Amino acid sequence: MSTPQTREQWQQLADNLTFNGQAFINGQYQNATEGDTFACISPINGQVLTEVASCGPADANQAVACARAAFESGAWRHAAPTERKQTLIRFADLMLAHQDELALLETLDMGKPIRDSLGIDVPAAARAIRWTAEAIDKVFGEVAPTPHNQIGLVTREPVGVVAAIVPWNFPMLMAAWKIAPALASGNSVILKPSEKSPLTAIRLAALAQEAGIPAGVFNVLPGYGHTVGKALALHMDVDCLVFTGSTAVARQLMIYAGESNMKRVWLEAGGKSPNIVFADAPDLQKAATEAAAAVAFNQGEVCTAGTRLLVEESIRIRFIALVADALKQWQPGHPLDPATSCGAVVDQAQFDRIMSYIDIGRQEGATLVSGGQRVMQASGGLFVQPTLFDGVNNQMRIASEEIFGPVLSVIGFTTADEAIRIANDSIYGLAAAVWTSELSKAHKTARALRAGSVWINHYDGGDMTAPFGGFKQSGNGRDKSLHAFDKYTELKATWLVLD
Ligand code: NAD
Numbered sequence: 001m002s003t004p005q006t007r008e009q010w011q012q013l014a015d016n017l018t019f020n021g022q023a024f025i026n027g028q029y030q031n032a033t034e035g036d037t038f039a040c041i042s043p044i045n046g047q048v049l050t051e052v053a054s055c056g057p058a059d060a061n062q063a064v065a066c067a068r069a070a071f072e073s074g075a076w077r078h079a080a081p082t083e084r085k086q087t088l089i090r091f092a093d094l095m096l097a098h099q100d101e102l103a104l105l106e107t108l109d110m111g112k113p114i115r116d117s118l119g120i121d122v123p124a125a126a127r128a129i130r131w132t133a134e135a136i137d138k139v140f141g142e143v144a145p146t147p148h149n150q151i152g153l154v155t156r157e158p159v160g161v162v163a164a165i166v167p168w169n170f171p172m173l174m175a176a177w178k179i180a181p182a183l184a185s186g187n188s189v190i191l192k193p194s195e196k197s198p199l200t201a202i203r204l205a206a207l208a209q210e211a212g213i214p215a216g217v218f219n220v221l222p223g224y225g226h227t228v229g230k231a232l233a234l235h236m237d238v239d240c241l242v243f244t245g246s247t248a249v250a251r252q253l254m255i256y257a258g259e260s261n262m263k264r265v266w267l268e269a270g271g272k273s274p275n276i277v278f279a280d281a282p283d284l285q286k287a288a289t290e291a292a293a294a295v296a297f298n299q300g301e302v303c304t305a306g307t308r309l310l311v312e313e314s315i316r317i318r319f320i321a322l323v324a325d326a327l328k329q330w331q332p333g334h335p336l337d338p339a340t341s342c343g344a345v346v347d348q349a350q351f352d353r354i355m356s357y358i359d360i361g362r363q364e365g366a367t368l369v370s371g372g373q374r375v376m377q378a379s380g381g382l383f384v385q386p387t388l389f390d391g392v393n394n395q396m397r398i399a400s401e402e403i404f405g406p407v408l409s410v411i412g413f414t415t416a417d418e419a420i421r422i423a424n425d426s427i428y429g430l431a432a433a434v435w436t437s438e439l440s441k442a443h444k445t446a447r448a449l450r451a452g453s454v455w456i457n458h459y460d461g462g463d464m465t466a467p468f469g470g471f472k473q474s475g476n477g478r479d480k481s482l483h484a485f486d487k488y489t490e491l492k493a494t495w496l497v498l499d
Pocket of ligand 1: 165168170194229230244246247249269271303304404430470
């Protein structure tokens with residue numbers, strides 16, 4: 001069947017979709033050892049899609065033992081890099097071959113528009129796997145500069161058993177950023193998707209197996225963070241824990257690692273990214289269009305969302321009008337309608353959180369310019385209008401705390417130094433943008449910003465070639481690019497003194 005073009009066609013496909021909620025351990029789908037399940041509820045209409053295995057410590061133990069055995073067997077890690085490359089490329093190709101099904105699962109599970117899950121999530125996840133696979137037979141070790149009678153080799157080895165705990169906002173893509181370099185460099189992986197969006201991770205397991213990844217090398221454990229997530233993080237035989245999620249959980253994972261085996265911990269955490277618009281921005285309309293997208297794309301459930309809009313006072317009123325206008329393009333619609341740009345919020349808890357922050361903004365004295373309402377309530381789904389606040393100062397909770405919803409705070413400034421000071425006055429340091437026509441001002445500002453990604457005259461650029469991650473409490477380590485291999489490998493120095 002060709003890719004659906006209308007909401008009705010997507011709905012028809014959804015009606016015929018089979019959902020698998022089982023764990024995948026050692027090449028087999030299975031229920032949780034204790035038989036526990038939880039309901040996987042679609043935020044589009046509140047309907048239960050399926051029951052999902054709620055894994056716990058026993059499942060974690062089993063998966064880790066299988067992952068360890070697979071690692072020790074060498075079936076994957078000793079395979080030539082070209083062989084791992086070909087297998088992973090097959091995996092990426094299979095993802096694309098199943099793009100409609102994967103996109104639909106993602107949309108039904110967490111509410112994002114089908115246009116995005118099909119146009120962004122699936123291809124970007126497949127590209128992450130393909131790009132990384134293509135790189136793995138092109139990364140070399142080093143030969144140290146030594147005296148004549150010595151040889152020093154610096155090589156990289158897979159770290160062993162990797163547990164990857166990921167969030168619900170880009171379930172497949174965040175998983176791909178972890179599993180691609182982990183698998184490419186020869187590790188065994190246990191993927192723990194968010195309890196709010198487990199379906200694509202579970203489906204990927206079968207595709208990985210079909211591509212030829214050996215049993216035990218790629219396992220998927222659905223379940224809650226405080227049960228199976230915690231069990232993996234505390235496990236004495238997990239060598240490396242990679243995470244994308246909130247800063248609060250990231251902090252807890254460092255404690256678990258310290259309390260257990262000092263496993264390596266790599267964290268991609270929260271953000272409160274500043275988007276700085278100077279009066280001399282080259283194109284104010286473009287800046288406004290992108291400022292709106294920066295907070296409304298994916299319902300604002302984006303770690304790099306440009307939630308603090310810093311605008312030079314001389315253009316503030318004019319610019320806010322442009323942004324308010326641009327936000328009209330982001331009014332919520334049915335996620336299966338290909339025309340929809342803004343879908344449903346992931347679940348009731350997240351919905352309540354967003355609505356409570358909108359109340360907090362009002363109580364703090366910010367001016368509500370537009371949005372702020374629940375819409376499409378009759379659908380049974382969770383839909384929030386993109387919301388624009390003016391008159392915000394950086395100390396307000398809506399400016400300092402990560403909301404993870406489509407709520408934009410406008411903060412005025414008068415000098416570049418003031419803008420930089422406000423931008424950096426955050427516990428986070430994930431991303432930032434600066435809009436100006438002046439080359440020196442652009443680069444001076446970019447240099448001064450304490451953030452892992454800085455965009456000049458656009459928002460949210462980059463691709464697999466560039467590292468992604470945060471300064472400060474936005475995390476450590478980097479996903480994407482060749483730098484990602486650092487997280488999944490140990491460096492070994494082998495020294496030989498010649499007779
Ligand atoms: P979360 O921290 O609540 O959960 C993330 C994952 O951690 C889930 O799989 C969850 O089950 C698990 N978890 C929760 N408690 C745990 C525990 N005690 N032990 C082990 N695992 C546990 O985050 P979320 O709500 O799923 O996602 C939103 C957050 O993710 C936001 O803060 C966002 O900024 C962040 N995020 C960051 C990036 C990035 O690259 N920096 C990307 C996307 C999302």
